[in-house]
Amino acid sequence: MANTPTAQDEHRVVEAAPTGLFIGGEWRSATGDRTLVVEDPSTGEPLTEVADATPADGAAALDAAVAAQDSFARMAPRDRGEILRRTYEIMTARADDLALLMTLEMGKPLAEAKGEIAYAAEFFRWFSEEAVRIDGGYAIAPNGASRFLIHKQPVGVCLFITPWNFPAAMGARKIAPAVAAGCTMVIKPSELTPLSMHMIADILTEAGLPPGVLNVVTTSEAGPVMEPLIRDGRARKLSFTGSTPVGRILLAQSAEKVLRTSMELGGNAPFLVFDDADLDKAVEGAMLAKMRNMGEACTAANRFLVHRSVAEPFAEKLAERMGTLTVGRGTEEGVQVGPLVDGKSRAKVDGLVRDAVEKGADVVVGAEPVDGPGYFYRPTVLRDVPIQARMVREEIFGPVAPITVFDDDDQALAAANDSEFGLVSYVFTENLDRALRVSERLESGMVGLNTGLVSNPAAPFGGVKQSGLGREGGRIGIEEFLETKYVAIGFSG
Ligand code: NAP
Secondary structure, three states: OOOOHHHHHHHHHHHHHOEEEEEEEEOOOOHHHHHEHHHOOOOHHHHHEEOOOOOHHHHHHHHHHHHHHHHHHHOOOOHHHHHHHHHHEEEEEEHHHHHHHHHHHHHHHHHHHHHHHHHHHHHHHHHHHHHHHHOOEEEOOOOOEEEEEOOOOOOOEEEHHHHOOOOOHHHHHHHHHHHHHOOOOOEOOOOOOOOOHHHHHHHHOOOOOOOOOEEEOOOOHHHHHHHHHHHHOOOEEEEEEOOOOHHHHHHHHOOOOEEEEEEEEOOOOOEEOOOOOHHHHHHHHHHHHHHHHHHOOOOOOOEEEEEEEHHHHHHHHHHHHHHOOOEOOOOOHHHOEEOOOOOHHHHHHHHHHHHHOOOOEEEEEEEEOOOOOOOOOOOOOOOOOOOOOOOHHOOOOOOEEEEEEEOOHHHHHHHHHHHOEEOEEEEOOOHHHHHHHHHHHOOEEEEEEOOOOOOOOOOOOOEEEEEEEEEEHHHHHHHHHHHEEEEEEEEOO
């Protein structure tokens, strides 16, 4: 493919994506042939239509997952691992087409979409290696009268619900460990970005995943389709990535049948720049932590807390970088910032900016939507954002960097921890003692120390407080899909 894909390239990748529901190993229409439209956020024009599942279709998907569970749990771990390994290889070989499809349905620049495909594929590789390392234990009881055998079994049928902001990676982060552990599943991607998940389902099938192990339902009725599956009782686990308000609803629904839950929820990441920071490194980190995915990331830096002595040069350097970013359609060469995902998201970002400015924030750069088709918003830096501004508490989910100043470490830590969220924090300092002290006291599941990027399939991703429950990736990622069974063995010597 040329650097800038042609209209023919775009047409080809959209046509190649399955548009049905994937149930029991087959692509099928939704009951009543219902469809929903998938839009290109850079133009607001329809890209294609996909099947729009009803609650009856959701039930059929759960039936298929339940039917496949027993035999899949018995498949040899090496065989499950090899399916994952082949999936990694196919995804890597087709990265250009998969990335283009993602850019078309979600808007992120092509280079970032390629990065996400590589990141998503790595989950399949990592968990292909973990599938064969599920271990257990054997122990002598303290009184010597019995023996303990401890082993790990798959949790069972899983339900997955994923957001639109990382259409491939958020699904891969759940599917790969579930397959490695021997679980079957129903996944519901966001109605805004179903096509990337459809391609992954197709690739897993090509890689040898048996029918019924993965079932995909796209729907415009997320609640009515998923709630009965959560309350059904045959699925034993719910893993959700999305907003905290929806996570709370799903936790309440899961309580009825006491499902195992993993919750990857919203964030409000503080980005701390101390007076001894390397400012160029901090600005580089800020660009990554703020602008990856146009700011539409749970890990996005949401509050820049900068020591008073370096606030001025930091704001100037950041504004210079933000102001010269190229905004445009993600398929075009050189574009660094794509559109926001829809009109509602853009209106929310603009509303948060207006609110902060009305309450006294200074605009350093940006602070307005871009005219024309698509949902573009100018990269924005705000200074002196008052504590009363809504964006101090709420996820911005857009290309907006609000800066406030602090005078000492305690003040910085208090401000950073003053949030119901606790996903990730970023710290920039050249002082090792301060780096460790601050990292230990930050209330977040992850800390980026002199880096603006924490995500890595080999590391445990997740939050504390109202940012979630559980971890995805790393050595413990597979544990979320395993139950521990203990067998007590009578022993008479
Ligand atoms: P969202 O509105 O919570 O939606 C997430 C998913 O839940 C979508 O598939 C959505 O379907 C579905 N959904 C919505 N209401 C539902 C209901 N009542 N029952 C069942 N499913 C329901 O979040 P989003 O706007 O897509 O994503 C952005 C949020 O995700 C942000 O808060 C971000 O921080 C968070 N996020 C967290 C992580 C993490 O790892 N912690 C990673 C990425 C994103 P439809 O889209 O089809 O309506």
